[in-house]
Amino acid sequence: MSENKIPYKIYLEEDEMPRAWYNVRADMKNKPAPLLNPGTHQPMTAEELGGVFCADLVAQELDNDNAYIEIPQEIRDFYKMYRPSPLVRAYCLEEKLQTPAKIYYKFEGNNTSGSHKLNSAIAQAYYAKKQGLKGVTTETGAGQWGTALSMACSYLGLDCKVFMVKVSYEQKPFRREVMRTYGASVTPSPSMDTEIGKKINAEHPGTTGSLGCAISEAVEVAVKNPGYRYVLGSVLNQVLLHQSVIGLETKAALDKYNIKPDMIIGCAGGGSNLGGLISPFMGEKLRGEADYDIIAVEPSSCPSFTRGVYAYDFADTGMVCPLAKMYTLGSDFIPSANHAGGLRYHGMSPILSQLYDDGLMRAVSVEQTKVFEAAEQFARVEGILPAPESSHAIRVAIDEALKCKETGEEKTIVFGLTGTGYFDMVAYEKFHNGEMDDYIPTDEELAKYRAKLPKVD
Numbered sequence: 001m002s003e004n005k006i007p008y009k010i011y012l013e014e015d016e017m018p019r020a021w022y023n024v025r026a027d028m029k030n031k032p033a034p035l036l037n038p039g040t041h042q043p044m045t046a047e048e049l050g051g052v053f054c055a056d057l058v059a060q061e062l063d064n065d066n067a068y069i070e071i072p073q074e075i076r077d078f079y080k081m082y083r084p085s086p087l088v089r090a091y092c093l094e095e096k097l098q099t100p101a102k103i104y105y106k107f108e109g110n111n112t113s114g115s116h117k118l119n120s121a122i123a124q125a126y127y128a129k130k131q132g133l134k135g136v137t138t139e140t141g142a143g144q145w146g147t148a149l150s151m152a153c154s155y156l157g158l159d160c161k162v163f164m165v166k167v168s169y170e171q172k173p174f175r176r177e178v179m180r181t182y183g184a185s186v187t188p189s190p191s192m193d194t195e196i197g198k199k200i201n202a203e204h205p206g207t208t209g210s211l212g213c214a215i216s217e218a219v220e221v222a223v224k225n226p227g228y229r230y231v232l233g234s235v236l237n238q239v240l241l242h243q244s245v246i247g248l249e250t251k252a253a254l255d256k257y258n259i260k261p262d263m264i265i266g267c268a269g270g271g272s273n274l275g276g277l278i279s280p281f282m283g284e285k286l287r288g289e290a291d292y293d294i295i296a297v298e299p300s301s302c303p304s305f306t307r308g309v310y311a312y313d314f315a316d317t318g319m320v321c322p323l324a325k326m327y328t329l330g331s332d333f334i335p336s337a338n339h340a341g342g343l344r345y346h347g348m349s350p351i352l353s354q355l356y357d358d359g360l361m362r363a364v365s366v367e368q369t370k371v372f373e374a375a376e377q378f379a380r381v382e383g384i385l386p387a388p389e390s391s392h393a394i395r396v397a398i399d400e401a402l403k404c405k406e407t408g409e410e411k412t413i414v415f416g417l418t419g420t421g422y423f424d425m426v427a428y429e430k431f432h433n434g435e436m437d438d439y440i441p442t443d444e445e446l447a448k449y450r451a452k453l454p455k456v457d
Contacts, residue, residue: 016252017084019071022244024279025237025351026067027286030358032237032350033325035061036312041456044322052219052230052321056127060238067283069241071123078122078155082111083245087253092381094401101404103397104261105417106250106277107384115387115419116273117148117233120242124231125152134227135159139189139214141269142168142342142389143175144419145233150184160184161228163191163217165344166209167337175423189214196220196318208337211270211345216318234270235315235324235349243276250414251280261292263400265415267392268296268305268363269342271349277416278361285360294361295400296352297392299371300440301339304329304348305356305363307446312456313347323454326353329441330449336439339368341388341427346449366395367438372431374398375421387419388427 025031034043049058060069071079090103108116128136135158140146146162153160162184169176169188179186187193189209190200196216200207207213215232222230232239254261264281266274274296284290298305304327314331315321328347335344348356355361368388375391377398378384386394393415404411421428430436 016249017076017079018245018248019076020068021071021241022248022279022283023063023067023069023241024244024282024286025064027283028354029286030354031064032354033312035322035324036456038314038319038321038323038454041323052222054124054127054131054133054229056130057124057238060241061236072126075123075126079245082118084249085110085246087250090382093378096377096381097398097401097405099401099405100408100410101401102410102412103401104412104414106246106414107417108246108273109384109387109417109420113144113148113151114423115144115148116243116246116276117145118151119245119276120233120239120272121145121148121152122155123242125149125156125158128229128231129156129158133158133229135161136229136231137161137163137218137222138231138233139163139165139211139218140168140233141165141211141214141344142387143172143179143423144342144387146179146184146186147175149231149233150179150182153184154182161218161221162186163189163214165189165211165214166207171426172423189217191217193217194220196320200317204334207334210317210334212317212331213334215316216320219316219320220318234272235345235347237351239272240275240279240349240351243272244279246273246276246416247279247281250277254414259412260290261414262411263293263295263413265295265297265393265397265400265413267343267389267416267418268298268348268352269302269389270345270347271352273416273418275349275352282355282360295396296356296361296363297396298363298365299339299341299343299392300365300367300438302329302335302344302346303365304346306365308348309450309453310353310357311453313453315347323456324350326350327356328453329446330452332452333449338437338439341368341371341424343389343392364396366392367440369431369436369438371395372428372436384417385421386417387421388424390416390418393417
């Protein structure tokens with residue numbers, strides 16, 4: 001039996017926690033397009049990527065062939081602190097909606113960082129430590145990734161420098177302080193500490209920032225400081241690989257009770273949690289073993305799937321990172337400051353972009369007031385205050401369950417509850433006070449950013 005054909009169950013501990021990550025690229029007929037050197041427009045080599053990323057992570061980033069990659073024992077031991085995470089039947093929500101649908105959610109907020117981001121943070125910190133590095137740099141939007149990485153770095157004794165999107169830095173002081181508690185330095189982005197930050201501030205006076213801005217600053221600091229590498233919380237192939245533990249556990253729990261979902265729903269910003277949740281199910285779909293309705297849910301204020309274009313673009317606003325082929329709004333795009341959650345990235349994971357372009361999944365965008373209505377409804381009946389990001393998936397899960405109520409269909413719906421919203425109370429306050437609006441970029445605005453896309457043959 002070839003490596004690619006080994007059943008995923010072989011790669012589970014007795015407690016259903018994975019012993020290996022699943023690499024969906026191995027089963028993709030159309031592989032995600034390679035990262036390109038921004039100067040030569042040639043595929044990035046391992047040597048070139050090694051100047052920015054850790055060597056082992058570069059190998060994972062470029063691996064399109066191995067279906068399973070063993071999780072090092074040290075990382076598995078750390079995972080046991082909070083994994084396997086619970087898969088919960090939302091009985092109370094079903095009753096409230098009076099729907100014949102069965103609703104399940106995979107809850108990733110049951111750890112100190114409060115989100116799924118810790119799954120990749122500990123892996124990336126581990127490989128940095130293994131390489132003998134002093135520390136890592138990164139960006140964070142809503143703060144979940146920065147919190148997770150600061151926790152992982154503290155655990156392994158690494159320095160952690162975080163550039164936090166300015167609007168989130170100002171709106172979420174408690175998330176910032178958790179990072180500092182774990183020993184990380186946290187800088188609002190764009191800052192005046194880097195050359196790229198100064199340039200962005202000069203070109204966009206008073207800007208509230210974006211993930212693209214923060215990425216540029218973090219990369220600059222990593223490249224200029226010996227003993228540091230840059231790590232990213234979403235988008236990259238390696239991150240979706242690490243997050244596959246979410247989907248593997250979900251599938252193991254469902255299989256245990258002979259449950260086959262009809263629909264799998266996840267919020268989508270850069271693609272880390274959605275890619276992780278759907279990975280083994282998408283693998284079955286790619287191999288022709290099963291079919292699922294897979295839905296990516298994104299904010300209407302940052303609609304890269306539903307209103308972006310599939311093209312090569314810079315991964316960052318400062319245009320120093322490799323070019324990635326993805327659904328993108330343009331690297332210069334900065335979401336409205338009134339956009340309350342994360343999911344602020346201008347592009348989408350190359351893996352998910354290829355799957356979406358191949359018609360293997362679909363996408364919808366939702367307005368943030370409707371997202372917070374769903375968040376509040378879920379909190380009142382299920383007892384968990386959800387993160388704004390997760391609440392995008394909750395919105396569509398509720399909508400789909402209500403459709404089942406109208407048609408009488410007994411569909412099984414699974415969605416990803418990526419984390420808790422206890423550090424997002426400013427956003428909840430704005431919603432309750434009626435101060436939240438549904439800003440949606442116009443076609444003219446988006447056309448302006450698309451016009452700046454790099455010309456790649």
